Amino acid sequence: MNEVKVTIIMATYNRANFILETLTAIQNQTFSDWECLIIDDGGTDNTAEVIAPILRQDKRFQFLKRSDKYEKGLPGCRNYGLDLAKGDHIIFFDDDDLPHPQNLALCVSELADNTIYFCRYIRNVFFGDFDYQFDYATDYTSFYIDQNDVEAMIKNELPFNSCAVMWKKECFEHHRFEEHLMYAEEWELYSRIISSGYKGISIDKCLFYGRKHPESNTGEFYNHNPIRRASYVDAVLLVLKNLKEKNLLSYRIIRYFIAISINFKEYALFEKILTILELSKLEQFKWRFFFAILPIRLSLYRMRKAIK
Structure with missing residues (x-):
């Protein structure tokens, strides 16, 4: 399983107060063969100073300024990351949330199936300080997702949060984020990918924790x-x-x-x-x-x- 590299793409903008906790959670992944592209969207706080020690200590992290070829905003940063990604698998993490330690490992395991192109999982939310009590069980249920599930996905009966899916890189060969969108950009893109016929799996395990605060999109x-x-x-x-x-x-x-x-x-x-x-x-x-x-x-x- 460690022969496959995962690219984590993380857009960031003025998250100096949260981002270090997120990067530490990435370091604590049980799967180690990853790169994390941190794409700065022109922030004005001291994010670069806060994360400088972890960048020196762990070369799997890269801190990059969004190229002017891409529009300002989350979609542009993610498209820039997609163009730089070296991994066989792609996952998008936000700069204020926390992944479960098994996130990458379990998704990579599921994507070993050549007929599966994405792995969806459960995302929970939290307020304030996070309780680091993880469930490490691997006996979860699952079901397949294909073009027939587009309606459920669009109507949010089958939610597709941006940070709750790992994708094979092939999914983005002909599909990218619409850079003018400042909300629902992942919903629009993911519906395009799934409607194109890519088959995936959804596992009934929480592998990501979204921090809730009013400054989020x-x-x-x-x-x-x-x-x-x-x-x-x-x-x-x-x-x-x-x-x-x-x-x-x-x-x-x-x-x-x-x-x-x-x-x-x-x-x-x-x-x-x-x-x-x-x-x-x-x-x-x-x-x-x-x-x-x-x-x-x-x-x-x-x-x-x-x-x-």
Whole structure:
């Protein structure tokens, strides 16, 4: 298993207060044949000073400034890392989270199967200080994921967190992050990869712990940051275009996107969805009627739920 090298790609921006704990957790991996590319996105704090000792001590870490060929932001940093990666497998870690010590080892073991191109696992979250009490059991259950699971992935019934998947490098030969996206960039990219026919496995074991704080991209999105919300709208439209081109759009997927578009009226998401779908006048009328009565249906649903 140690013959396979893993490239860890970590974008960072002003995380001097968290990043050292993350790098130490990477050093504590039971699998040792890895490189970690730390891509700085133009931070202004003392991250470089904080991590300097670990860079001198462990040459598997590299600290790099994002090249100007790539757009500022998480997607650009990750694409830069993909172009530099020497590993057979790729995994993206955030600069404020913590991987389980068995993360790399178990994923590499699963990817030894030549028919499997990615390994998904469970990600839990934590607040404040982390409790370093790990479960080292290896008797977990698993199931396969393929193109038939695209709908569940898109609807987040089968979540694909950016830091909860290891990929074979081949998955990125024709697929990269859309660099203008500032939110949902991994959701858009991963749906493209899976819809292209790559088969993977999901293991029922937590191998990553996400730190929750309001400065995260997700935290900003749920606090109605307009940049994150606009990016999500763009990601939705890209996902729709991809599925339409691959003839993978189902009634349930269309219904899902039209339903969520009610929360993005300021971006005219509903009208943009109809434009992409290129529906007949009759089909457009049906969806416009569905969209018009949706607030009433949601109100009735909330009332029934409150009564129960």
